[in-house]
Amino acid sequence: MRTERRTEMLAGYGLILIPMALFLILNIGSIVFAFFISFWNWTIGGGGVDVVGAANYERIVGDRIFHKAIYNTVTYTAVVVPLQMALGLLLAVIVNSKIRGKTFFRAAFYFPAIASSAAITVLFLFIMQPQGLFNGAREVLGLNPIFEFLGFGENFNWLGDQRSALGSIMGLNIWTTSGTMMLFYLASLQTISNEVYEAAALDGANAWQAFWRITFPLLKPGHYFVATVSVIGALQVFDQGYIAGGSNGDPNYSLMTIVLYLYNAAFVQFRLGYAAAVGIVLFMIIFTATLLQRRLFGSAPSW
Amino acid sequence: MTTQTASAPLRPNSPAEVAPVGDRGKKLRRTIAYVFLIGYALLMFVPFAWMIITSFKTQPDAVQMTFIPDPFTIQGWENAFTALNPSLPRLFFNSALIAGAVTISNVILGSMAGYAFARLRFPGREFLFVLVLGTMMIPDQLRMVPIYQIMRSIGLTAGPAQYGSVILVLAVAATSVFLLRQYFLSIPRDLEEAAKIDGAGFFTTFYRVMLPLATPAIAAVSILQFQGAWNGFFWPLVLISNRDYWTLPLALTQFRREFFTIWPDLMAVSAMATIPILILYLFFQRYFVEGIAASGVKG
Numbered sequence: 001m002r003t004e005r006r007t008e009m010l011a012g013y014g015l016i017l018i019p020m021a022l023f024l025i026l027n028i029g030s031i032v033f034a035f036f037i038s039f040w041n042w043t044i045g046g047g048g049v050d051v052v053g054a055a056n057y058e059r060i061v062g063d064r065i066f067h068k069a070i071y072n073t074v075t076y077t078a079v080v081v082p083l084q085m086a087l088g089l090l091l092a093v094i095v096n097s098k099i100r101g102k103t104f105f106r107a108a109f110y111f112p113a114i115a116s117s118a119a120i121t122v123l124f125l126f127i128m129q130p131q132g133l134f135n136g137a138r139e140v141l142g143l144n145p146i147f148e149f150l151g152f153g154e155n156f157n158w159l160g161d162q163r164s165a166l167g168s169i170m171g172l173n174i175w176t177t178s179g180t181m182m183l184f185y186l187a188s189l190q191t192i193s194n195e196v197y198e199a200a201a202l203d204g205a206n207a208w209q210a211f212w213r214i215t216f217p218l219l220k221p222g223h224y225f226v227a228t229v230s231v232i233g234a235l236q237v238f239d240q241g242y243i244a245g246g247s248n249g250d251p252n253y254s255l256m257t258i259v260l261y262l263y264n265a266a267f268v269q270f271r272l273g274y275a276a277a278v279g280i281v282l283f284m285i286i287f288t289a290t291l292l293q294r295r296l297f298g299s300a301p302s303w
Numbered sequence: 304m305t306t307q308t309a310s311a312p313l314r315p316n317s318p319a320e321v322a323p324v325g326d327r328g329k330k331l332r333r334t335i336a337y338v339f340l341i342g343y344a345l346l347m348f349v350p351f352a353w354m355i356i357t358s359f360k361t362q363p364d365a366v367q368m369t370f371i372p373d374p375f376t377i378q379g380w381e382n383a384f385t386a387l388n389p390s391l392p393r394l395f396f397n398s399a400l401i402a403g404a405v406t407i408s409n410v411i412l413g414s415m416a417g418y419a420f421a422r423l424r425f426p427g428r429e430f431l432f433v434l435v436l437g438t439m440m441i442p443d444q445l446r447m448v449p450i451y452q453i454m455r456s457i458g459l460t461a462g463p464a465q466y467g468s469v470i471l472v473l474a475v476a477a478t479s480v481f482l483l484r485q486y487f488l489s490i491p492r493d494l495e496e497a498a499k500i501d502g503a504g505f506f507t508t509f510y511r512v513m514l515p516l517a518t519p520a521i522a523a524v525s526i527l528q529f530q531g532a533w534n535g536f537f538w539p540l541v542l543i544s545n546r547d548y549w550t551l552p553l554a555l556t557q558f559r560r561e562f563f564t565i566w567p568d569l570m571a572v573s574a575m576a577t578i579p580i581l582i583l584y585l586f587f588q589r590y591f592v593e594g595i596a597a598s599g600v601k602g
Binding site: 029105 | 353450
């Protein structure tokens with residue numbers, strides 16, 4: 001019996017050896033390494049040049065472009081997260097109701113979320129360019145007076161103008177991620193039993209009241225989960241800004257986000273120590289945001 | 304089907320009257336819902352259709368608001384196959400190689416670790432599993448600089464080894480371990496007991512008995528990882544500098560920088576990046592949904 005326990009133990013360690021080594025080196029190890037590098041003046045070819053202490057962190061705090069990156073990322077998160085959640089919830093509730101073709105609609109809404117972000121962003125740039133489908137469609141639909149009123153002329157260059165570039169990327173990501181949020185909410189909706197609705201209906205509640213008095217509060221664990229995932233994702237926005245505006249987030253840093261700033265510091269300016277410090281700051285921002293949400297929504301969901 | 308809220312008072316055998324909203328209100332709501340659903344579905348389809356249509360247009364025709372290419376041409380695709388450097392087949396090969404290797408590696412390493420964490424008893428098991436789950440909290444961008452340095456120092460940032468660096472970073476995801484562990488936990492123990500009585504060791508039991516039973520979980524992990532690696536943009540961007548080894552998404556963004564507005568060619572490459580995932584999605588939709596639902600449960 002004792003030898004059997006021993007072989008079981010050895011088999012266990014044997015099976016986790018390679019995966020665990022990868023996790024320890026590439027995840028846990030790399031954070032420690034990042035923290036270490038962040039106190040150095042570190043170059044790509046030469047490695048550590050000299051220890052600079054907290055100088056990298058001090059520079060981050062004083063950097064004007066980093067302020068812009070923070071501002072853009074926070075604005076992006078503040079706009080995208082609520083809209084993503086609202087749209088995801090709306091889609092989930094409709095798709096969950098008794099309608100025909102719900103499987104089809106669910107599949108259709110989720111598709112942009114699984115397609116390549118690069119392909120979608122390039123497609124989006126094509127659609128939003130001055131002679132693109134978007135400007136064409138709003139003319140055909142007779143919406144141009146409204147856009148004109150808001151200051152967007154006929155052949156407006158949505159991603160070339162700093163007033164609208166970030167807003168356009170927000171629209172793009174709300175569009176592509178609404179399906180994912182819908183799926184999360186659908187899973188959460190399954191946990192509410194039908195009896196609650198039957199009881200409410202007996203009490204004379206209409207659909208509107210049932211939604212706001214029952215569905216919405218009972219979805220609290222769902223809200224918590226979706227909000228957390230959505231905020232973490234939004235704070236890390238990168239692909240779309242980089243593809244549309246390059247490593248500077250053009251025009252005029254309007255698409256500069258924290259991660260883009262980090263990428264720029266490492267692979268455009270080759271200041272790896274500085275970039276590592278930015279990474280640590282980003283991690284702390286995400287961590288704080290997650291803690292705040294936990295406070296806001298109470299404890300984590302049990303599922 | 305009006306099981307939930309039938310309320311017409313004149314119908315003799317209508318069920319108990321529970322809903323205060325009449326049929327008219329209900330019909331209206333339903334119509335609004337359909338209009339919204341169809342409108343939103345169009346918003347999903349039109350851009351992708353536009354991508355395919357444009358790939359068969361000529362450059363001047365690409366900025367016209369017409370849905371039928373005039374003239375219809377395969378010049379965009381021909382350019383993508385022959386004129387682009389690297390050409391579309393090469394890019395397709397690069398993407399397929401990386402995504403395929405990442406998928407296989409996740410299935411093998413994920414099921415090994417998943418099985419050990421689910422069934423075998425060894426000191427430190429719970430702690431190590433929590434550690435694995437904890438890695439999901441680490442943003443990729445924080446790992447960017449150290450991983451680049453590690454890959455560079457072991458010579459994986461030059462030549463064909465650049466495939467290796469991307470594959471290594473994605474070789475085993477915490478979600479793969481988690482998904483497979485959960486599935487192994489749900490398999491009844493009787494089967495393992497039976498194998499043990501027959502004299503099978505731990506590895507034989509794992510390989511011959513448990514692995515075949517875990518096919519649904521393996522399918523979900525495969526789909527999730529293949530899709531993630533195929534679409535992956537961040538790690539190829541950081542780790543692959545030589546254009547011969549670009550993946551489709553990476554090449555697409557670089558091409559856009561190089562020849563800004565040759566839209567038919569760009570749309571052909573975009574279509575090539577999208578279509579394989581679309582096909583997978585049409586056939587294995589269930590696994591996509593299962594994968595995302597499970598990977599979302601991070602804690």
